[in-house]
Amino acid sequence: xxNLIKEIRMELGFTQGELSEKLEVSxxxxxxxxxxxxxxxxxxAFKIAKLFNRSIEDIFEPDEVE
Amino acid sequence: xxNLIKEIRMELGFTQGELSEKLEVSxxxxxxxxxxxxxxxxxxAFKIAKLFNRSIEDIFEPDEVE
DNA sequence: GAGTGATGTAAAGTAGGCTTTACGTAAAGT
DNA sequence: ACTTTACGTAAAGCCTACTTTACATCACTC
Numbered sequence: 001x002x003n004l005i006k007e008i009r010m011e012l013g014f015t016q017g018e019l020s021e022k023l024e025v026s027x028x029x030x031x032x033x034x035x036x037x038x039x040x041x042x043x044x045a046f047k048i049a050k051l052f053n054r055s056i057e058d059i060f061e062p063d064e065v066e
Numbered sequence: 067x068x069n070l071i072k073e074i075r076m077e078l079g080f081t082q083g084e085l086s087e088k089l090e091v092s093x094x095x096x097x098x099x100x101x102x103x104x105x106x107x108x109x110x111a112f113k114i115a116k117l118f119n120r121s122i123e124d125i126f127e128p129d130e131v132e
Numbered sequence: 133g134a135g136t137g138a139t140g141t142a143a144a145g146t147a148g149g150c151t152t153t154a155c156g157t158a159a160a161g162t
Numbered sequence: 163a164c165t166t167t168a169c170g171t172a173a174a175g176c177c178t179a180c181t182t183t184a185c186a187t188c189a190c191t192c
Binding site for chain 3: 163164165166167168169170171172173174175176177178179180181182183184185186187188189190191192
């Protein structure tokens with residue numbers, strides 16, 4: 001699961017720590033998300049989309065055809 | 067997490083079993099999803115959206131302000 | 133009224149999302 | 163040189179999404 005979290009976070013001038021606070025998750029979760037290490041829950045994806053003011057589809061791109 | 071899975075599934079004339087096959091998950095997962103018992107992974111949400119030809123935001127509605 | 137198909141519940145197990153803690157490194161400031 | 167800030171890794175643990183199996187109910191058909 002690719003995503004634009006790092007790019008959008010930096011656009012908005014947030015550190016990973018700030019983003020993790022706003023999303024109420026750990027910094028580890030942000031790091032792992034940005035690295036594409038795992039696929040977030042739908043709830044977290046909604047939170048991110050809301051904070052970034054974009055659609056989930058704009059931010060996340062599922063790895064082909066699974 | 068509310069969703070319109072049951073409604074759309076019935077619109078399309080699928081049984082729970084058929085839907086579970088198309089999505090490659092168990093029938094239990096479909097039942098639990100339709101009952102709102104848990105929040106799917108983002109990958110499963112993408113699969114459902116693709117199959118239903120709608121956006122994730124059209125199908126799922128997160129429970130208020132979490 | 134026995135058989136079949138669709139929906140549902142219950143319970144035990146597996147896998148992975150997410151947390152917590154601890155440590156490493158590089159850049160910048162003092 | 164030391165401190166601070168931001169980013170990163172590693173490992174152990176918790177919780178829950180999801181699986182599997184088994185069984186119950188209802189509607190329909192034969």
